[in-house]
Amino acid sequence: MIEVRDLVKRYGDHVAVDHLSFTVEKGQIYGFLGPNGAGKSTTMNIMTGYIGLTEGDVIVNGHNIVEEPEAAKRCIGYLPEIPPLYTDMTVTEYLRFAAQLKKVPKGERAEQLRRVVELTHIEDVQHRLIKNLSKGYRQRVGLAQALLGFPEVIILDEPTVGLDPKQIIEIRDLIRSLSGDHTVILSSHILSEVQEVCDQVLIINHGKLIASGSPAELEEKLAGTTLSLTVKGDDPRAVEALLSPLDGVTAVTVAPGADPGELDVRLSCARGRDVREAVSSACISAGVPILMMKNGDVSLEQIFLEVTSDETGESPEQPAGADETPDADRADGGEEGQQ
Amino acid sequence: MSAIFKRDLRSYFTGMIGYIFIAVSLAFVGIYFLVVNLINGYPYFSYTLSNSAMFFIVCIPLLTMRSMAEERRTKTDQLLLTSPVSVGGIVTGKFLAMAAVLAIPMVILCACPLLMRSAGAAGIASDYATLLAVYCMGCMFIAIGMFISSLTENQVISAVVTLFVLLLLYMWDDILDFLPTTVTANMIGCLVAIVVVALLLYLMSGSPNLAMVAAIIGAVAVIVVYFVDATLFESLLPNALGILSATAVLETFAFDFVFNWPGLVFYLSVAALFVFLTAQTVQKRRWN
Numbered sequence: 001m002i003e004v005r006d007l008v009k010r011y012g013d014h015v016a017v018d019h020l021s022f023t024v025e026k027g028q029i030y031g032f033l034g035p036n037g038a039g040k041s042t043t044m045n046i047m048t049g050y051i052g053l054t055e056g057d058v059i060v061n062g063h064n065i066v067e068e069p070e071a072a073k074r075c076i077g078y079l080p081e082i083p084p085l086y087t088d089m090t091v092t093e094y095l096r097f098a099a100q101l102k103k104v105p106k107g108e109r110a111e112q113l114r115r116v117v118e119l120t121h122i123e124d125v126q127h128r129l130i131k132n133l134s135k136g137y138r139q140r141v142g143l144a145q146a147l148l149g150f151p152e153v154i155i156l157d158e159p160t161v162g163l164d165p166k167q168i169i170e171i172r173d174l175i176r177s178l179s180g181d182h183t184v185i186l187s188s189h190i191l192s193e194v195q196e197v198c199d200q201v202l203i204i205n206h207g208k209l210i211a212s213g214s215p216a217e218l219e220e221k222l223a224g225t226t227l228s229l230t231v232k233g234d235d236p237r238a239v240e241a242l243l244s245p246l247d248g249v250t251a252v253t254v255a256p257g258a259d260p261g262e263l264d265v266r267l268s269c270a271r272g273r274d275v276r277e278a279v280s281s282a283c284i285s286a287g288v289p290i291l292m293m294k295n296g297d298v299s300l301e302q303i304f305l306e307v308t309s310d311e312t313g314e315s316p317e318q319p320a321g322a323d324e325t326p327d328a329d330r331a332d333g334g335e336e337g338q339q
Numbered sequence: 340m341s342a343i344f345k346r347d348l349r350s351y352f353t354g355m356i357g358y359i360f361i362a363v364s365l366a367f368v369g370i371y372f373l374v375v376n377l378i379n380g381y382p383y384f385s386y387t388l389s390n391s392a393m394f395f396i397v398c399i400p401l402l403t404m405r406s407m408a409e410e411r412r413t414k415t416d417q418l419l420l421t422s423p424v425s426v427g428g429i430v431t432g433k434f435l436a437m438a439a440v441l442a443i444p445m446v447i448l449c450a451c452p453l454l455m456r457s458a459g460a461a462g463i464a465s466d467y468a469t470l471l472a473v474y475c476m477g478c479m480f481i482a483i484g485m486f487i488s489s490l491t492e493n494q495v496i497s498a499v500v501t502l503f504v505l506l507l508l509y510m511w512d513d514i515l516d517f518l519p520t521t522v523t524a525n526m527i528g529c530l531v532a533i534v535v536v537a538l539l540l541y542l543m544s545g546s547p548n549l550a551m552v553a554a555i556i557g558a559v560a561v562i563v564v565y566f567v568d569a570t571l572f573e574s575l576l577p578n579a580l581g582i583l584s585a586t587a588v589l590e591t592f593a594f595d596f597v598f599n600w601p602g603l604v605f606y607l608s609v610a611a612l613f614v615f616l617t618a619q620t621v622q623k624r625r626w627n
Binding site for chain 2: 080
């Protein structure tokens with residue numbers, strides 16, 4: 001559907017997008033995730049043809065955005081970060097203009113207009129001037145504009161910004177209902193949103209793709225690699241000495257627990273290894289009662305924070321190399337997820 | 340393109356600008372019409388038009404200041420540039436919308452020669468030909484204003500710069516009168532022009548070698564010509580720059596009653612050039 005190959009965008013010396021490659025399959029919802037300034041909007045602006053690229057290719061539905069811009073743009077509906085609204089027009093006037101601009105056939109314009117207005121729930125403000133609308137309504141008018149022509153790819157840059165919780169839910173439902181017939185790409189820094197809505201997540205930082213996969217996959221990858229324990233005992237060192245020799249355990253951190261006489265243990269394990277059995281039998285034979293044990297419960301949020309902070313704050317002398325192995329795994333997983 | 344044309348045209352009349360533009364143009368020409376034709380009884384409306392063409396200096400910036408600048412400021416250019424319309428189409432649509440607004444007072448002014456005719460003599464043919472020339476000149480000014488508007492996000496800067504440029508163009512002939520006609524002065528002028536061109540080349544290509552080579556070739560050529568036939572330099576600059584005079588064409592229409600075809604082609608090709616440059620500016624920004 002959309003293929004981005006080795007995309008590079010430079011502004012002078014500043015590299016905004018750095019050899020970014022990914023493929024977007026038809027009918028799914030993709031989430032671009034990344035901190036501010038990660039290159040999400042730049043990538044979207046390039047994919048929609050708003051700005052040019054320095055190197056690489058963007059192929060939309062078989063059309064190269066540079067060589068056949070008009071054919072490629074015809075397949076895309078775009079809601080930029082700031083909705084591109086003419087504030088001196090009424091909502092209906094604006095949408096009619098957008099429909100003409102997108103070359104929606106004359107006979108279908110009225111019907112499509114009615115549909116997008118209905119989908120985005122802006123019936124009540126149809127005849128009002130855009131300049132008098134609240135931010136939430138403006139966002140929805142922008143979304144209606146992106147839907148016009150019902151293009152195969154709909155790209156939304158932070159679509160729920162400025163909406164109230166009820167509207168956010170409505171828009172998410174709308175986005176979900178669009179998948180299937182349409183491919184939706186949305187960017188967000190709200191992780192719960194991506195987790196809830198998207199089929200696939202692309203995590204971007206410093207213009208590079210650092211992880212991708214479905215939210216469940218990403219979680220699983222990290223969740224499988226950590227184990228949290230609460231054990232009875234006073235001597236952290238003894239517990240550490242007990243657990244670290246176990247096969248499959250790569251790192252152990254022990255900290256005093258919430259109550260006196262308890263210790264919180266965090267184990268990092270080699271990927272795909274289930275060490276729970278070994279841990280429990282080791283503890284029992286050493287007479288250390290296990291009060292609680294669970295697989296690391298990681299949200300996308302944690303993955304996001306870890307993955308993005310690794311990129312920036314990479315220090316070679318990280319203590320115990322605790323996080324190195326899982327990181328390498330995740331990077332690999334990212335590559336796999338793309339293909 | 341037609342969508343942009345229609346939207347822009349309408350937007351001039353949902354706000355005040357379109358009405359103000361028409362009102363000011365008509366009032367300005369109307370005063371001249373009253374004084375020249377009705378009170379003093381000159382039978383040529385073309386005199387009025389030629390004398391009052393300076394209303395463009397004030398009115399055209401009013402029309403063009405927001406054309407490109409406002410789209411960038413409000414980010415609506417994102418809608419235009421991501422829609423399946425070429426940049427050339429966008430810019431042409433905007434230009435034609437402004438040309439259409441300009442056509443409205445021109446059409447109303449078509450009544451003036453008829454009014455004069457009903458009261459006595461009027462040079463109908465030359466009057467309408469001059470109207471056409473004024474319109475073409477206006478289109479040229481609009482293209483220049485649109486180009487300036489595409490360079491900035493700020494309407495006020497766009498308006499002020501356009502006003503200044505149009506004023507310069509309007510007074511072009513008077514300014515050229517002050518240029519020296521002697522051989523040495525003109526030769527020095529040519530050398531300065533070559534340096535400026537070389538600097539521009541350097542800024543555009545980023546290659547100092549190319550600029551140096553161009554400057555040296557130019558300078559050598561000037562010096563060779565100077566030694567071969569120095570008289571060629573006499574009044575060279577005033578004559579060469581005089582070709583660019585915007586009002587000279589209009590004056591041939593208005594006072595000599597000549598239908599100056601090449602003049603109209605000049606107006607329209609400069610307009611086309613600036614429409615093209617506007618599109619290039621937009622493109623360049625996309626690729627930066």
